[in-house]
Amino acid sequence: xxxxxxxxxxxxxxxxxxxxxxxxxxxxxxxxxxxxxxxxxxxxxxxxxxxxxxxxxxxxxxxxxxxxxxxxxxxxxxxxxxxxxxxxxxxxxxxxxxxxxxxxxxxxxxxxxxxxxxxxxxxxxxxxxxxxxxxxxxxxxxxxxxxxxxxxxxxxxxxxxxxxxxxxxxxxxxxxxxxxxxxxxxxxxxxxxxxxxxxxxxxxxxxxxxxxxxxxxxxxxxxxxxxxxxxxxxxxxxxxxxxxxxxxxxxxxxxxxxxxxxxxxxxxxxxxxxxxxxxxxxxxxxxxxxxxxxxxxxxxxxxxxxxxxxxxxxxxxxxxxxxxxxxxxxxxxxxxxxxxxxxxxxxxxxxxxxxxxxxxxxxxxxxxxxxxxxxxxxxxxxxxxxxxx
Numbered sequence: 001x002x003x004x005x006x007x008x009x010x011x012x013x014x015x016x017x018x019x020x021x022x023x024x025x026x027x028x029x030x031x032x033x034x035x036x037x038x039x040x041x042x043x044x045x046x047x048x049x050x051x052x053x054x055x056x057x058x059x060x061x062x063x064x065x066x067x068x069x070x071x072x073x074x075x076x077x078x079x080x081x082x083x084x085x086x087x088x089x090x091x092x093x094x095x096x097x098x099x100x101x102x103x104x105x106x107x108x109x110x111x112x113x114x115x116x117x118x119x120x121x122x123x124x125x126x127x128x129x130x131x132x133x134x135x136x137x138x139x140x141x142x143x144x145x146x147x148x149x150x151x152x153x154x155x156x157x158x159x160x161x162x163x164x165x166x167x168x169x170x171x172x173x174x175x176x177x178x179x180x181x182x183x184x185x186x187x188x189x190x191x192x193x194x195x196x197x198x199x200x201x202x203x204x205x206x207x208x209x210x211x212x213x214x215x216x217x218x219x220x221x222x223x224x225x226x227x228x229x230x231x232x233x234x235x236x237x238x239x240x241x242x243x244x245x246x247x248x249x250x251x252x253x254x255x256x257x258x259x260x261x262x263x264x265x266x267x268x269x270x271x272x273x274x275x276x277x278x279x280x281x282x283x284x285x286x287x288x289x290x291x292x293x294x295x296x297x298x299x300x301x302x303x304x305x306x307x308x309x310x311x312x313x314x315x316x317x318x319x320x321x322x323x324x325x326x327x328x329x330x331x332x333x334x335x336x337x338x339x340x341x342x343x344x345x346x347x348x349x350x351x352x353x354x355x356x357x358x359x360x361x362x363x364x365x366x367x368x369x370x371x372x373x374x375x376x377x378x379x380x381x382x383x384x385x386x387x388x389x
Contacts, residue, residue: 001024001025001187001196001199002016002023002024002026002199003026003027003173003187003201003202004025004026004034004201004203004204004207005026005027005032005153005157005167006031006032006034006035006036006153006204006348007036007039007149007348007349008204008341008342008344008348008351009025009027010025010031010032010153010154010156010160010356011352011357012202012341012355012356012359012360013156013157013160013167014156014157014159014160014356015359016356016359016363017159017160017163017164018159018163018360019360021360021363022165023160023165024165024166024167024168024194024196025157025160025165025167025168026168026173026187026189026194027167027168027169027171028172028173029169029170030170031153031154031157031167032149032150032153032154032157034204034205034317034318035205035318035319036149036150036153036348036349037149037150037317038225038227038315038316038318039149039346039348039349040227040263040265040273040275040276040349041146041147041148041149041152041349042146042346042347042349042350043060043061043144043145043146043350044057044089044141044144044241044347045057045058045061045109045114045143046091046109046116046141046143047243048109049105050108050109050111050112051374052326052370052374052375053325053326053351054109054112054114055370055371056327056351056355056358056370056375057347057351058113059353059354059357059369060352061143061145061350063353063354064084064145065086068080068082068084068147068155071155071156071158071159074159074162075155075158075162079155079158080155080159081151081155082147082148082151082152082155083146083147083148083151083267084147085145085146085268086142086143086145087144087145087146087239087240087241087265088141088144088145088240089144089240089241089242089243090119090124090127090128090138090140090141090241090242090243091138091141091243092124092131092135092137092242092243092244092302093135093245094132094134094135094136094244094301094302095136098136098245099137101245102137102138103139106118106139114141114143115143116139116141117140117141117142118138119137119138119139119140120138121133121136121137123138124137124138127140127239127240128238128240128242128303130237130238130303130304131242131302132301132302132303132304134301144240146241146265147349148267148268171191172189172190173187173188173189173210173213174188174189175187175210175214175215176188176213176215176337176338178335182335182336183336183337184335184336184337185197185337187199196337197337198337198338198339198363199214199337199339200339200340200341200359201214201218201338201340203342204318204319204320204348205220205222205223205319205320205321206222207220207320207328207340207342207343208220208221211332211338211340214338215335216332216334216338216383217384218332218342218343218377218383219322219323219381219383219384220320220321220328220382221280221321222282222283222318222319222320223278223279223318223319223320223321223345224277224279224280224281224284224317224318224319225275225277225278225316225317225319225346226277226287226288226291226295226314227273227274227275227276227295227316228273228275228292228295228296228314229271229272229274229312229313229314230271230274230310230311231309231310231311231312232269232270232271233266233270233271233272233309237266237272237303237305238264238265239266241263241264242263242264242265242302243261243263243264243276244262244298244302246261258277258278259278259279260276260277260278260294260295260298261276261298262274262298262299262301262302263276264302264303272306274295275295276295276346277291277294277295278319283318287316292311319344320343320344321343322342322343322345322382323381323382324381325345326343326375327341327342327343327344327351327355327375328341328375328377329341329358329362329372329375330359330362330372330375330377331362331363332377332378333377333378334378339359340377341355341356354369354370357369358372358375
């Protein structure tokens with residue numbers, strides 16, 4: 001049983017069914033209607049420092065196009081369209097003080113196998129003609145990509161259904177049942193108890209709540225983000241995923257207060273997505289005009305052409321935040337049969353393909369492409385109390 005039909009739950013279910021496991025996916029709402037629907041679809045290596053998350057991102061970047069090609073062959077192109085775009089990314093700084101940190105970060109990534117090409121202002125302008133003239137330096141990341149997150153999740157779920165699995169929307173998971181041995185025997189829901197041999201907690205920002213109800217709490221909290229969407233613009237206005245160098249610091253930051261940085265990218269429909277913001281405000285869904293205003297101001301500073309472009313809409317969502325900024329992937333040693341796939345924060349779309357594969361490899365005992373140790377559930381800071389020790 002996979003609880004959560006967002007892109008992480010969908011990726012886990014797809015990988016498990018590909019390995020021959022019988023799977024049912026539950027979600028209290030419609031599939032891909034939570035955090036996944038509020039995402040930008042980023043598949044990034046550019047924003048991750050060398051370490052376990054970057055290795056997971058690299059594995060996922062390799063896997064996404066292969067997986068989508070395989071699903072198109074299995075399901076047909078109409079049922080497996082995720083708008084995959086290997087457009088590349090461009091990270092820029094507009095002050096000379098930012099050049100050295102940008103170069104040092106890129107050098108460390110190159111040592112870890114990332115393609116990161118340092119550019120001067122003129123070369124950056126060739127890639128993005130509408131970029132501000134104040135650019136002092138840039139790094140081009142050709143491996144960065146983008147897909148449409150809802151389409152990606154529904155494609156994965158279509159494969160689950162085609163292989164005999166079930167996807168049940170409108171079913172709220174309330175906890176688990178245990179047998180005499182203490183292991184999971186089912187999931188308690190508002191529609192009754194559903195028997196299973198194992199349950200995957202893929203509830204995103206709500207993973208902490210489900211884990212607590214299951215009797216095995218984990219320290220995953222919601223962290224809110226907001227995005228602006230412009231009206232359609234001429235093709236080529238924004239050609240890559242472009243963001244200011246301070247975005248990397250915002251991603252790695254752990255403060256509860258508001259953090260914003262300029263992140264700009266186009267979609268196939270011609271609209272431009274503008275982010276990004278991060279703040280821990282619980283599950284408060286109120287739109288904050290000051291956040292939207294700051295996003296618009298920073299985006300216009302990066303791309304002056306956007307100054308008078310109308311904003312079509314704004315949306316926000318909650319991301320699953322783990323204190324050490326690493327996903328939680330694997331079996332819970334406190335409760336046999338309980339598994340977790342959560343804590344990806346804003347990188348869930350990009351990390352989903354490798355996360356699903358890793359969880360399925362662990363569940364079936366296959367060889368793993370990525371070392372699971374850094375993502376284990378019982379690491380310090382994730383499990384409260386003595387279990388972490």
